[in-house]
Amino acid sequence: MAERKPEIALVQPRSFHTWEALNMGYLAANLRVAGYENISFYSGFFDSDKEIIEGCKGADIVGFSCTSPQMRHGLFLAEKIKGPNNHIVFGGVHPSALPDETLENKCVDAVVIGEGEHAFLDIVRGNHELKVQQPYIEDLDSLSFPDRRIVRQERNIAEAERDNQKRIAAIFSSRGCPFRCVFCASNVIWTRHVRFRSAKNIVDEFEQVVNDWQIDFMKFSDDTFTLRKKLVLQFCEEKLKRDIKTEWGCNIRVDTADEEMLRAMHKAGCREVWAGVESGSPKILADMKKGITPDQIRITFELAKDIGLFRRAYILLGMPNEDIDDIKLTEQLIDEIDPDIVGFTILAPYPGTCFYDEKKHRDIDWSAVDEYGNKMTRTCYLTNEQLQIEHDRLTKKYEDRLAFRNRAIAGGKNGGD
Numbered sequence: 189m190a191e192r193k194p195e196i197a198l199v200q201p202r203s204f205h206t207w208e209a210l211n212m213g214y215l216a217a218n219l220r221v222a223g224y225e226n227i228s229f230y231s232g233f234f235d236s237d238k239e240i241i242e243g244c245k246g247a248d249i250v251g252f253s254c255t256s257p258q259m260r261h262g263l264f265l266a267e268k269i270k271g272p273n274n275h276i277v278f279g280g281v282h283p284s285a286l287p288d289e290t291l292e293n294k295c296v297d298a299v300v301i302g303e304g305e306h307a308f309l310d311i312v313r314g315n316h317e318l319k320v321q322q323p324y325i326e327d328l329d330s331l332s333f334p335d336r337r338i339v340r341q342e343r344n345i346a347e348a349e350r351d352n353q354k355r356i357a358a359i360f361s362s363r364g365c366p367f368r369c370v371f372c373a374s375n376v377i378w379t380r381h382v383r384f385r386s387a388k389n390i391v392d393e394f395e396q397v398v399n400d401w402q403i404d405f406m407k408f409s410d411d412t413f414t415l416r417k418k419l420v421l422q423f424c425e426e427k428l429k430r431d432i433k434t435e436w437g438c439n440i441r442v443d444t445a446d447e448e449m450l451r452a453m454h455k456a457g458c459r460e461v462w463a464g465v466e467s468g469s470p471k472i473l474a475d476m477k478k479g480i481t482p483d484q485i486r487i488t489f490e491l492a493k494d495i496g497l498f499r500r501a502y503i504l505l506g507m508p509n510e511d512i513d514d515i516k517l518t519e520q521l522i523d524e525i526d527p528d529i530v531g532f533t534i535l536a537p538y539p540g541t542c543f544y545d546e547k548k549h550r551d552i553d554w555s556a557v558d559e560y561g562n563k564m565t566r567t568c569y570l571t572n573e574q575l576q577i578e579h580d581r582l583t584k585k586y587e588d589r590l591a592f593r594n595r596a597i598a599g600g601k602n603g604g605d
Contacts, residue, residue, distance in 0.1 A: 194312060195226045197247035198242060199265060199339075202232030202238040203257035204558045205593055208344045210357050210409070211253050211280070211304065213334025218305040221332055224312060232261055234343050237268075244269045249312055256538045256554035259290075266295040277311055279304050282554070285376045285524075285540035287319050288551070302377055303363070305331065326380065328363065328391040333396065345401060347367060351592065354404040357397050361390045361423070365411040366442075368477045369464075371504060373412050373540025387422035391430060398434045406457075408435040413438035414445045421449065425454035434598050435459045442488035443480050447495075454495050461492055461501040468521030469514035482521055487524035493599050500591065501527035505579055506535035511569035515578050522586070524532070531591030532582050533559040534575060 197303050198216065200209045209231060216227050228247070230240040236575070244250050248344035250269055252262045259282050266276050279300030283290040287299040299319050300307045325331065335594060341357065348356035364382035365374050397403055414420055437460030438453075453461075467473050473480060492499050503518060536559045537543035557564065561579060566572045583594050 193224055194226060194248035195225060195246060196228070196312060197244040197250045198227065198229045198231070199250060199252045199262070200229075200231040200339075201252060201254055201258040201262035201265060203255065203261070203555065204560070205596070206231075206233040206344065206347060208317045208341060209253070209339040210334045210336075210358060210360065212251075213336055213339045213341075214331065215251065215304055215336040216335040217332040218309055219312065220335065222309055224313075227338060227342065229338050229342070231340070232258075232265075234340070234575055236340060237265065238263055241268045245271070247274060249275045249277065250474045251277045251279065251300075251308060252280060254282045255280060257477055258282070258555075260555035263293055263295065266293070270295040275311070275316070277308065279441075281373055281376050282539055285373060285538075285544070291318055302379070310456065324381070324383070324448075326383055328383050328385045333393045336401070338399070341401060345403075350397065355402055356405045356407060357401055357403045358407045358409045359390070359393055359397065361385055361407050361419075362415065363412060364409050366415070367412075367479060370475070370477050370542040371507075371535055374412075374537055376540035378411075384416060384419055387419060387426045390423055391426045391432070392447065394434075394436075395426065395430060395432055403434055406434055408436065408438035410439060412441050412444060414440045414449060417444075417446070417449055421452050424458075425450040427456045433457065437462065439463070440488075440508060441480065442484045445488060445492075445502040447491055450492055450495050450497065454497055458497065458499065460498040462502065463488065464504075465501040465521065465525070465527075466504045467507070467514065468518035469510070469512075472510055472514050472518075475505075475509055477509050477570065482517075485521065488527055489527065493526075497534050498528045499525075500529040503530060503532050503534060503582075505532065506567060506575055509569075512574075512578075515582075519585075521584065527589065529589050529591055530586050531560075531594055532579055532583065532586075534579055535559075535565050536562055537565070562598055 196505055198212045202573055219227055230243055254262045275297045276295055277298045283299045284301045290296055290299050301321040307320045307484055311320055345355050362382055362384045364378040366382055368382050407555060417516050435457045440461045440463050442463055451453060464475055466478055468482055471502050476482050489499055536557050537549060563572055
């Protein structure tokens with residue numbers, strides 16, 4: 189008699205806004221390649237607690253992927269799902285940053301640290317260690333494309349179409365970020381060693397997603413798409429060669445995108461670039477370890493405008509040494525670069541960032557800490573109330589070009605961005 193294969197459930201807990209569970213799609217695709225077909229998926233953004241709990245009750249292994257704001261809901265669900273014969277696994281940014289603290293919860297049997305495909309497969313195959321971590325996958329082309337049907341991509345697309353009048357999907361071209369921005373926790377999962385897919389492999393998935401899901405616009409979800417110029421140019425050439433008309437957008441850094449690259453991207457259908465401006469204060473940019481200057485920001489935004497690219501600026505308030513004059517410098521820079529869209533966030537000391545303090549933050553309810561506004565961050569010169577006043581003032585001033593999440597919050601609604 190053939191050995192019974194375990195039933196596996198994957199869960200995306202809810203938080204402030206929705207996003208595609210591509211990480212779970214990658215896990216599911218990797219499991220299927222290994223011969224595990226009995227896989228279900230639930231999302232707290234779309235499925236009720238009752239649907240998730242009842243759906244997972246019969247599963248042998250239940251995997252949760254959590255950022256810090258998702259942990260409270262994830263643990264609530266896990267407590268309801270946990271039984272004597274199932275194995276509950278937590279992975280993602282928060283459990284990777286705080287594996288021992290995560291394991292203090294009796295409903296959690298194991299934590300995946302870092303990249304999930306091989307580690308979770310190891311657990312499914314019988315590894316019952318408390319903390320499981322596997323070597324990082326160097327050849328990203330060897331991975332199957334994420335299983336978008338398992339994660340019910342159509343729900344995210346329908347939401348994007350409702351909010352933006354476009355059918356939007358996301359894709360990754362790399363994993364990892366070499367930079368050391370103090371407010372970011374990306375390295376907890378991916379490390380600072382960057383691994384890239386080949387141009388052909390990226391375009392293969394791009395084309396497949398466009399054809400399978402009738403996509404109008406593709407978002408690259410890499411921390412920075414423009415890290416390797418040669419790869420960007422190869423991607424643009426390959427996309428043009430296949431005559432794929434679908435437009436796209438990506439995150440850039442103002443110090444990694446030059447004129448040749450941006451013109452090639454525009455020719456290949458790129459219509460939006462999103463850049464971490466963060467601050468107009470040289471002092472604050474240095475504190476952030478951002479590695480860029482206001483002059484580089486000005487030059488790149490002017491160049492992108494001349495080329496015809498729609499430009500988004502990410503702005504972050506609340507660095508410890510920020511005062512009102514620094515915020516005024518940021519405001520002046522926004523006026524100078526005149527972005528087409530601007531998003532304002534407030535520093536959140538999430539686990540994995542340089543600002544997390546175990547003694548100070550251990551008992552924080554992270555489900556109440558949103559990067560788009562929170563009641564805990566203050567600077568050496570500004571109270572949280574003063575920060576909120578400045579945040580509200582800026583969102584009001586630039587309300588005609590606000591990022592979707594800022595607009596959604598102002599309108600009393602959550603949503604993706």
